[in-house]
Amino acid sequence: MTFVWIAIAVLGLLLAVCLLALVDQYRTLELIRARLKLEDNPEPIQLPVDRLIAPSAIGLPAELDSEPYLVLLFLSTSCTTCRSIADGLRKQNSSNLWVVLQQAHSEAEGAQWLANMGIAQDRSTVDVSGDVAVALEIDVIPSVAIYRNGEPLLAQTIPSFRQLTPLLSPHTMPRSVMKEGTVRT
Amino acid sequence: MIALLDVALRFGAALVLLYAATQKLAAPRPFRQTLQALRVPFAAAVAIVVPLVEIAAAIGLTVAPGGSAALVAALGFAFAGAAVVAMSRGERIRCACYGSTGDATLGWRQLAALPLWLVVALDSFLAPDHAWSGIGQFAGLTLALAVVVAGTQLLAPMLRNRAYLRVLQTQAAGKNQEMP
Structure with a gap:
């Protein structure tokens, strides 16, 4: 039984490391998108305020x-x-x-x-x-x-x-x- | 009550150590850069050894608490020592205590954490009977860590990425329709 627990512990650790590595990859990807301005974010546009735009x-x-x-x-x-x-x-x-x-x-x-x-x-x-x-x-x-x-x-x-x-x-x-x-x- | 406090203290500290270690192993570069900034010799090797020691301390706290006191105390002193070195040089060195997350610098936080690490070390050394300890508990802790990481850190960027890819797919579909 101890061997099974050791195996679960090792797999749990590996899983946590892999998940965190994946998080790191997503962060890097988002950073690259931000640097290349490839983000799917809207930019506000300033409407003219000095005239009627109805x-x-x-x-x-x-x-x-x-x-x-x-x-x-x-x-x-x-x-x-x-x-x-x-x-x-x-x-x-x-x-x-x-x-x-x-x-x-x-x-x-x-x-x-x-x-x-x-x-x-x-x-x-x-x-x-x-x-x-x-x-x-x-x-x-x-x-x-x-x-x-x-x-x-x-x-x-x-x-x-x-x-x-x-x-x-x-x-x-x-x-x-x-x-x-x-x-x- | 004391037994509950002992379990909470040991498992809380073990979870923090495991989280710090897995972060450093998942993205070793920031921690290696911190060690290089501290002018630690063999920084690349130390960047691997430190998280392994953190894992060993976490195993000790959950499996054999009495024997892990020295390791936990040593880690606490090492973190505080790094902060003292950074502060004495007047340099702003990124902590990278939890891998690539956070922009905190080495300093008062590590010094303030030293008494906490010593309390954990004392508890694991002095508490007469450590309830709820064993390899099964450590295995449970690693799985709990994986679940917490998936829920709190992975889910949000994964969903953002999925939404972004959907946008790309619709744009690609539009482009294909445009082509003769």
Whole structure:
């Protein structure tokens, strides 16, 4: 019986060492991702505070001004992450969402892209000139701007669909995100 | 009551020693660097020997408490001695007491811990009858350590990594769709 206990003790020790070595590997991996800026973390975007940026003031339909919670999602026809985010929206669409499509060469090309991605055209804008993004000073795509009753609440980059999911509803929006990225006017 | 205190003291100290030893064995580099900063000769060899001594002390505390008192006291004095050397040189030397975790430096903590190590050593030497000691208890302690490590240290980074890989997978799927 003593031999069995010794074997268990040795295996237990080896297990602990292996688990800690694995922890060390994960830490190293996270360090490498942080150094190479490969982390899946959203960055807050500073919205302009010196002018009116309600949806109607930046070239979007006026009825959006009265929406109690509006998620303005900026996607591009040429970015891979935008495609994966659009794919995610197929499974989890939101009535609060309005897509602003960037970098389409024409309205028709943009409409085709939206149709391919299954995004409703009555809840999207093809921003061929890029005026909407310029008005919000958004130069990183994909990103999101959130409005409450026409008032801008926050804007941030969206590196993955995972980061967009909690923002799609006011009930799931994390308070920490509001604090970090909130730019109130 | 005294027997319970004795068991708590010995097993608590043994768990700390085991945790420190396994951390050092899992990632030996930080501790080796600490030894090099302390200008300890044969630092690479000492970096392996110290965790083995810590394991031996933990075994002693749980299997044969009476015989481990000197080892525990020696470890306590060694840790405090390292702190004294670092403080006397006025150098900020990373502790690496628990391997790569923590950024604490060698100093007052190790000195403050010395009386605790001596109490553990005295208890294991003087307590007349050590209840609940044996190789089975040590085996249980190693398994408990593995469970604690898995739950408190491994689970969180593992889940973060899993979520990150999922993001990469969705992005890769999007890229494949994009290709003609």
